Amino acid sequence: MSRLPTVAIVGRPNVGKSTLFNRLVGKKLALVDDRPGVTRDRREGDASLIGLDFRVIDTAGYEDHDAQSLPGRMRMQTEAAVAQADVALFLVDSRAGIVPLDEEIARWLRASTTPVVLVANKAEGRSGDQGILESLSLGFGDPVQMSAEHGEGVGDLFEALLPLLDKIEAENVDDDEDDDRLDGPLKLAIVGRPNAGKSTLVNRMLGEDRMITGPEAGITRDSIAIDWLWEPAGGEPRQVRLIDTAGMRKRAKVQDKLEKLSVADALHAVDFAEVVVLLLDATLGLEAQDLRIADRVLEEGRAIVIALNKWDVAENASSLFNGVKRALEDGLSQVKGVTVMTVSGATGKGIDQLIQAAFDTREAWSKRVGTGELNRWFERAIKANPPPAPGGKRIKMRYVTQVKTRPPSFVIFGTRVDQLPASYERYLVNSMRKELGFGAVPVRLSLRAPKNPFDP
Template identity: 85%
Template sequence: MILGVTEARTSARARVMPKLPVVAIVGRPNVGKSTLFNRLVGKKLALVDDRPGVTRDRREGDAHLVGLDFRVIDTAGYEDHDAQTLPGRMRLQTEAAIAQADVALFLFDARAGIVPLDEEIARWLRQSSTPVVLAANKAEGRAGDQGIIESLSLGFGDPVQMSAEHGEGVGDLFDALLPHLEGKGEAEPEEDEDAFSPDAPLKLAIVGRPNAGKSTLINKMLGEDRLITGPEAGITRDSIAVDWLWRDLKGEDHRVKLIDTAGMRKRAKVQDKLEKMSVADGLHAVDFAEVVVLLLDATLGLEAQDLRIADKVLQEGRALIVALNKWDIAENASSLFNGVKRALEDGLSQVKGVTVITVSAATGKGIDQLLGAAVEVRDAWSKRVGTGEMNRWFERAIEANPPPAPGGKRIKMRYVTQVKTRPPSFVIFGTRVDQLPASYERYLVNSMRKELGFGAVPVRLSLRAPKNPFDSKG
């Protein structure tokens, strides 16, 4: 593949690779791989459903098993299809996971026994240089005895007998994995999720309607086909997080955790249980993120659903950037851009001036500008204003526009303090502040944005009056 200028620079950037040893879970569809993944990471990160083929992209997480720390990869169910089909592209993701793993954990359904696809996977794994640990899932009770006996024909020795759903067989799994993982890698230092420093990874989630190009954009950033893409709507189901190191145009490195999410359709159109789970997972990813990029298809423009997604992001207190994808093929570009800006101004009353960036996931154009804007908006989202600067702004704002006097009684605002960051939150103390009109609150917030450098990030403002010592209710 011939690389363009942006793509060549992007692909040359160093990825942040896990320092822990890697275990890749592989097997045919619906044998319990995602259930085991969730068990090992101790969280319900991967979507789990009774139907086969729920997992599509490979998902990674940090696992802890009886004192053994490792990186675990959940893969799509291995199916023998043409590489151009969706199942075929899923299989390529599984093959990539095995290639980077220290050991492959080959899971089969003991109750169903060994089927031809299990044998096909076994033949493929034997051709790989990656060591294999065979595990019989759903082996509780006696129903899986025949399947365990049949598995000896696969050539990987006695399987680990376990139940991912009930947590049985954990000790045996530890014994089987230990020889392949011991002495490899090193534990990564734990990060305090509540502490912030400019050197902490930028948690950047990409959200939007189906087929906006979210996965394609992340693949272009990484310079590799890390996520499955294609013309089919709704390919992405799980929210997938990928650690990355982005080098900006000044040559400075920035750690980034990229989060891909499932397409979010209008709620009334979402009837399927699995799609509901995918959308809920995407909304959870918004909660986890610091900056959220709402990706729009420039050939379709801004729709009501996009505004609903943007409003949800801002309600959650996350910094928002809007990116117009497929800009390289958009028609009437200037009027489209101005129309989107006006629609955002009208539709997002709580935040004015949201940054809009034009990008092309196909060519890579605009990616550096998008990431640069994300770094800047996170800085504003994380900003803390000193007491002196805060008070000087407060005095200027009140002098320029004094608060009203409803019923002839003055509202006295005594002082303001910043109580938290991420998003920036403030409390104003005074008398009768409960009578302050919403329009005046908006004036104060807009003044903060302009004069204190918060820009178009969510700003929380609350009002408090001192407790009345003569109030008998206290």
């Protein structure tokens, strides 16, 4: 199986890199706003350009700052993306013309070994003619003239990339044995409040500084998906699709437009995850916002694992752990016994156990119960605790069937089941979790009465 060639989009802030990224992947994956510096981490996606398939990387705007500052750390991420890419798309703003920072980026790119395609963006109409002429001085030949926002010039970009990507794809052929041996990737989203250490944990898992981290809260804005091969000690490697998300603060505190977009993006990532790790800051304990996030995850039907991060610096560890478990039992009444783990993104302790717990949780979330086992449970549950008889009329529960998995969902058919109290429904769901092996994953239960043929 051929490895998809990789194309990195680079340029100074606000030249349209994320707009081009969205155009190439055919979806609005990257956050776009008029202000510069929206993108901070590298975002990757599968692109298809007139039948030419490749992996595209959206990078942060390249700025000249100290390496220890946030813009400096963003620049280091961009440099790493170009070093790993097969081709770099160097975007300039044709309407603004060439500025000193463009010239600095050009010097850096000329010193790299990655082939460069110069793209003059925002070239619709005649407003970009002067900037297009100025771009010839950068030393990359004639630019591809296009408008990422309006889709103009896509054919010219295709012609520029085709000879480069065809050559790379022919040279890079991967062995596909792992694809045959491994199960589907675990889609694992990491969520939590700002500064809980989500990006630090992801970097530790990957063994590289893939995500920008630092003491500033709210560095991550986009939800970033990364493919990772987890290699547990003494076990078979397994594929994981890690999704790092922006921190989610209390809704009333979220005023900035970009933060609203980031939170919406994080919630969107939850929708596409299989298992969600809610990361707590062990130095702060469990807060009301953590419970709100957990409740949202469960409402979406996703399996959840709670991880206490920064465990290496936590004080009164035993009482803290027990206190969090008690608070979860009280605060998440719809699901009892959620798995709680302790980890350290700084040291890596507990990561293997966390990933294994996530795989185990996905297995329960995906479980389908055999008809015989389901019927036997149903009979035992009703015999142990018969349904009530409101107004002296018995509620007859005839049979149950599983209609779907992920999350496991069931329908019970019977007469007058619309009068079944919520407490009895909770009894049935809790009994399912305990006896059928669903643990703390969400379980959906619907009640259906057969239609009366004499009803009008």
